[in-house]
Amino acid sequence: MTAPFASSQEFRPWLAGLPGPDAAARTAAAARNGMLTKPPGALGRIEDLAIWLAGWQGTDRPRIDRPLIAVFAGNHGIAARGVSAFPAAVTAQMVANFAAGGAAINQLARAAGARLTVHPLSLDRPTADFTEHPAMTEPELMAALAAGFAAVTDCDLLVVGEMGIANTTAAAALACALMGGAPADWTGRGTGVDDAGLARKTDVVARGLARHGAALACPVQALRHLGGREIAAMTGAIAAARAARVPVILDGFIATAAAAVLERAAPGALDHCVAGHVGAEPGHRRLLAGLGMGPLLDLGLRLGEGSGAALAIPILRAAAACLSGMATFAEAGVATAP
């Protein structure tokens, strides 16, 4: 969809005005769930997921036929500060790898029966170094948000993923600005920096936060000052999904930081999202806890690309299949508990 606002100042009020899930569909789904041939509650969280899907899809028979994984790539000025184990050129190299089908997310998308789209965002123009300037100008932020909105097409479930050398540093700064705490609370080893690299990352995060100070009080401005194009695009895509009532599976630390902008901008704005996994980057667990989200998987991933969320797609598909396909006690002629 097209971004329905002309400036970032209009983003928050637009977001706050979006409708919630379909309450009638949710109620009907919960009633149906209670009649299915299993002991009450025996499918645990799978039942909650199915009812949640029902609400957002507006039917008591939800299904997932057209999942979309949209991966956004961006480059970061702070990469020059030695915050990553990999050179910045890897962002574009990995985009080529996505196009050729050789990356993890290609295999995971195919395994999950999901469509994969890849969106490189001005890779030859890194964002500004946020220790010196806002990472993005207002037009750059709007373009990145619009790229996210535009990516949400023809899907009944959305995963957003990212690729961007140095973007755990940007995500750490953004998460710290949004959630509070100290830079070290949010800064981890990313793709695998050593102790000196970790110290550099933490220092870069601290300097970014100090540099922009009061401007960070607004979540959307925090995104502009500290984020990156791929992060802002994920924020936009998750917002677009909310507007279209498309449920979203959140991926790792960076995608969740992008999502947290929305929750801070308009509480409840992530009601259409579930946390696909909790990753190995320590800030991710802290961020999910701060958002009140419990992950579906905990497998020690720290890759990004949408990988952890892609692994969770079959869980949601299975949840929908149980609610929509199981027989009731009456239909199956099975005795209920006395």
Place this chain on the structure above:
Amino acid sequence: MTAPFASSQEFRPWLAGLPGPDAAARTAAAARNGMLTKPPGALGRIEDLAIWLAGWQGTDRPRIDRPLIAVFAGNHGIAARGVSAFPAAVTAQMVANFAAGGAAINQLARAAGARLTVHPLSLDRPTADFTEHPAMTEPELMAALAAGFAAVTDCDLLVVGEMGIANTTAAAALACALMGGAPADWTGRGTGVDDAGLARKTDVVARGLARHGAALACPVQALRHLGGREIAAMTGAIAAARAARVPVILDGFIATAAAAVLERAAPGALDHCVAGHVGAEPGHRRLLAGLGMGPLLDLGLRLGEGSGAALAIPILRAAAACLSGMATFAEAGVATAP
């Protein structure tokens, strides 16, 4: 396959003589994994799973094309002692529901792209009440084990599941006999008994253990005295998979108790198994800990039928897809960390 032993006494030595995974394939898979286009270890446990699959499938390019879910059903003499929230007739009714496609496992199997077979085992002849007699005679045990062996056909991944009113009680008694501890440690609410029902279950478990005493020192005899046909069939099927080097995803408390017989009979006999999930029945978490197994999912399920393991099939398929399908750094022209 046909059970390759004529009496239950021959089961343990046969089991102890089975070969392990293909070490060369495992080594080749680990080497390949290290060259793939991702930071080292960034797929976390997914990498371990892929290498494990490679060892059992005997190739550094594992794949899961023919997963099989075999569900066994049996009835239990102890059901007459009021240990379940549901009447014993539900076992056969649910088998009919499986045949008609209306149960949770039907939806989960289809969603996972798995073949589902259902094996009702003498439902009109419950096992003996183990508070008074051994649950099974030697011929009954052998028949149930053989049913498990026979069920393992044409598959590259196996899930075993069960249906049997009162079988959490049998599994609790079996787990207690195998692993030690007190009856209350292993007894839970199953499909949902109230406090009085839980007290009855715990008492039945304690009486069964007291009744059979020294006979329970042998894991296979513990299975005969306290188990049930569907439990013994799962034990047999998991053993048959081991002989065929077919990897297995363990399901819930009852399936894991069936598996624990093998580990106690021949340590290492479950090296071809992974725990698909940890369920809500408290004994399951304890049992997995005792077996040294970490579950892939923790979603609060307590249904059985193979449901939790079925939900984990796509995770293994995705792990195999990453190892087998990803490009190496050299193939993709992506720079490695310095």
